[in-house]
Amino acid sequence: MAPANAAVKIPLxxxxxxxxxxxxxxxxxxxxxAAKRLLAxxxxxxxxxxxxxxxxxxxxxxxxxxxxxxNGLVEAIGADxxxxxxxxxxxxxxxxxxxxxxxxxxxxxLLFLDALRADPLMRRIVAWEVSESSEQVRRLSxxxxxxxxxxxxxxxxxxxxxxxxxxxxxxxMIFAAIQHIVLxxxxxxxxxxxxxxxxxxxxxxxxxxxxxxxxxxx
Amino acid sequence: MAPANAAVKIPLxxxxxxxxxxxxxxxxxxxxxAAKRLLAxxxxxxxxxxxxxxxxxxxxxxxxxxxxxxNGLVEAIGADxxxxxxxxxxxxxxxxxxxxxxxxxxxxxLLFLDALRADPLMRRIVAWEVSESSEQVRRLSxxxxxxxxxxxxxxxxxxxxxxxxxxxxxxxMIFAAIQHIVLxxxxxxxxxxxxxxxxxxxxxxxxxxxxxxxxxxx
DNA sequence: CTTGCTATTCACCGCGCGGTGACAGATTGG
DNA sequence: CCAATCTGTCACCGCGCGGTGAATAGCAAG
Numbered sequence: 001m002a003p004a005n006a007a008v009k010i011p012l013x014x015x016x017x018x019x020x021x022x023x024x025x026x027x028x029x030x031x032x033x034a035a036k037r038l039l040a041x042x043x044x045x046x047x048x049x050x051x052x053x054x055x056x057x058x059x060x061x062x063x064x065x066x067x068x069x070x071n072g073l074v075e076a077i078g079a080d081x082x083x084x085x086x087x088x089x090x091x092x093x094x095x096x097x098x099x100x101x102x103x104x105x106x107x108x109x110l111l112f113l114d115a116l117r118a119d120p121l122m123r124r125i126v127a128w129e130v131s132e133s134s135e136q137v138r139r140l141s142x143x144x145x146x147x148x149x150x151x152x153x154x155x156x157x158x159x160x161x162x163x164x165x166x167x168x169x170x171x172x173m174i175f176a177a178i179q180h181i182v183l184x185x186x187x188x189x190x191x192x193x194x195x196x197x198x199x200x201x202x203x204x205x206x207x208x209x210x211x212x213x214x215x216x217x218x
Numbered sequence: 219m220a221p222a223n224a225a226v227k228i229p230l231x232x233x234x235x236x237x238x239x240x241x242x243x244x245x246x247x248x249x250x251x252a253a254k255r256l257l258a259x260x261x262x263x264x265x266x267x268x269x270x271x272x273x274x275x276x277x278x279x280x281x282x283x284x285x286x287x288x289n290g291l292v293e294a295i296g297a298d299x300x301x302x303x304x305x306x307x308x309x310x311x312x313x314x315x316x317x318x319x320x321x322x323x324x325x326x327x328l329l330f331l332d333a334l335r336a337d338p339l340m341r342r343i344v345a346w347e348v349s350e351s352s353e354q355v356r357r358l359s360x361x362x363x364x365x366x367x368x369x370x371x372x373x374x375x376x377x378x379x380x381x382x383x384x385x386x387x388x389x390x391m392i393f394a395a396i397q398h399i400v401l402x403x404x405x406x407x408x409x410x411x412x413x414x415x416x417x418x419x420x421x422x423x424x425x426x427x428x429x430x431x432x433x434x435x436x
Numbered sequence: 437c438t439t440g441c442t443a444t445t446c447a448c449c450g451c452g453c454g455g456t457g458a459c460a461g462a463t464t465g466g
Numbered sequence: 467c468c469a470a471t472c473t474g475t476c477a478c479c480g481c482g483c484g485g486t487g488a489a490t491a492g493c494a495a496g
Binding site for chain 1: 263347348387397401410412429
């Protein structure tokens with residue numbers, strides 16, 4: 001094929017060709033990062049093999065090889081979720097004395113609200129959870145709720161909810177409220193007619209949240 | 219091509235061929251119905267021109283002609299939403315005397331919870347709202363929130379929220395909680411660890427909801 | 437019957453998707 | 467040195483999607 005003098009055609013300075021190093025670990029990481037970035041930025045709708053490969057700058061074949069396809073990749077994201085949560089939501093009481101269960105839940109609620117607002121990946125995952133019930137998203141959902149439950153358990157310490165209140169049900173409602181309001185705001189800057197754009201708007205929301213928590217737990 | 223005796227190949231009784239009548243109004247309705255059914259049953263993910271046409275048993279071209287494409291069709295769904303709400307959520311007080319704002323909000327919350335649980339189309343629309351911010355879904359969202367706001371206004375009568383409480387923010391949180399919990403349940407029979415399968419589970423949720431409402435509004 | 441008009445269908449296009457098999461270049465071990 | 471193995475790339479497949487232009491079937495008036 002190549003003529004004998006082919007060498008002369010090679011440019012003296014190779015164009016900056018971004019020489020891909022052969023490094024499986026790095027590539028795996030790049031794929032995982034691209035997947036998380038893509039999911040966080042574009043949402044689950046256009047989340048697919050081709051898009052991830054494009055984002056990672058490699059061939060999609062590698063995703064099949066290293067993760068066994070999208071499912072495996074999603075599972076890998078789920079596996080990261082634990083540390084992800086730990087990194088982003090403080091684990092201590094912030095120097096406050098949480099004397100009552102109400103103190104605790106107020107703080108937890110506000111922390112969770114802020115953390116979710118600041119974390120697009122988590123938001124996209126939550127939106128995914130309520131939109132689809134495939135095996136993929138089920139795994140992801142499990143990982144997320146496990147990480148969350150662990151965090152709450154750690155924070156709870158020895159504080160017990162007041163008698164006569166179904167704390168599990170009430171807390172589920174409270175966290176549901178937070179999740180929905182943050183999702184709605186991320187998409188349309190409002191929720192049920194309540195504007196959620198600037199900091200003042202969010203102050204109102206936080207105040208309402210506190211009021212609800214205090215209304216139930218005192 | 220066809221031999222002279224081709225006629226003999228025609229079955230004496232034509233197979234029940236469901237002869238489509240030429241009736242534009244009926245076809246338009248069939249398309250709209252198919253769209254609503256499809257959105258309600260399959261969700262917004264696989265909601266497209268082809269799927270709707272298949273569901274309506276007609277050619278997709280008609281959707282372009284009669285509705286100007288998917289956008290127009292979605293808008294038509296939105297236009298229906300007002301009556302849809304009116305049909306499914308009672309407009310009166312159910313024979314109860316709503317003496318306080320707390321009474322009102324308790325009743326509204328429970329009605330909305332049940333209505334949403336019973337209405338897959340609404341659920342899909344809400345899930346769509348928090349997953350995407352296209353123009354399509356924005357229109358739909360507006361129609362829905364307008365219908366909802368109208369209903370609340372009608373129910374409210376002359377009752378005013380207590381002073382010192384940001385009722386708009388609190389109510390937004392409450393409705394957010396309801397929406398998220400119903401969405402989560404529809405997809406995975408639980409929400410934040412709270413099981414939501416049978417009637418007893420939902421009793422718990424309703425009780426928690428009442429407690430929250432009463433905690434804020436007394 | 438013919439002439440329109442309208443409702444409806446059909447055939448086709450380009451595209452991006454998920455998925456697969458074969459290949460090329462570097463690395464390593466015998 | 468060759469052979470095996472690992473990393474990475476490429477070309478290709480079938481499919482269903484959204485979208486469009488042209489043809490066809492039924493009706494109504496002249």
